Amino acid sequence: MGGKVAGLTAPTAGGAKLNAKLGGVLKNTGNLFESAGKKYGIDPALLAAISMHETGNGTSPAAKNKYNLGGMMKRDGSGLMKFNSIEEGIDKMASNLKRLYFDQGLTTIEQIQKKYAPINAKNDPTGLNKNWVPGVTKYYKSLGG
Numbered sequence: 001m002g003g004k005v006a007g008l009t010a011p012t013a014g015g016a017k018l019n020a021k022l023g024g025v026l027k028n029t030g031n032l033f034e035s036a037g038k039k040y041g042i043d044p045a046l047l048a049a050i051s052m053h054e055t056g057n058g059t060s061p062a063a064k065n066k067y068n069l070g071g072m073m074k075r076d077g078s079g080l081m082k083f084n085s086i087e088e089g090i091d092k093m094a095s096n097l098k099r100l101y102f103d104q105g106l107t108t109i110e111q112i113q114k115k116y117a118p119i120n121a122k123n124d125p126t127g128l129n130k131n132w133v134p135g136v137t138k139y140y141k142s143l144g145g
Helices: 015-019 030-040 044-055 061-066 086-100 109-116 128-142
Strands: none
Touching (some): 015 030, 030 044, 044 061, 044 128, 109 128
16 A cells, blocks of 8 residues: 555545544544544544554553544644544644645655654654554545545
């Protein structure tokens, strides 16, 4: 799977379709991904796929305890960001993707990965970032993307 998926700005799945695959704390949040996607011009299925990959489909401690659904790090590199709700976590992830990726021309899963989860990053000592493109692509395609 190459990760070069066309149409990452056009919605490929609505909230109800996303809900069929979302688990853990992401369960029944498809409408939130759909709203954030419309607000920021990003396919809701891509937002959900990134969240599913980053959180083990809503089961990670970051998702459950910090509502951090995108693996977003603090600017100073001191750890994961914390949000006050699932809604805020989804909105901040979508806003971040819009401003720092889509607005800069990084619109494919492969392009996003090079900045979002780069291979050999300091905060990835066990090399998990190599799984980002295949993982996000798998989830994206399972959601209809």
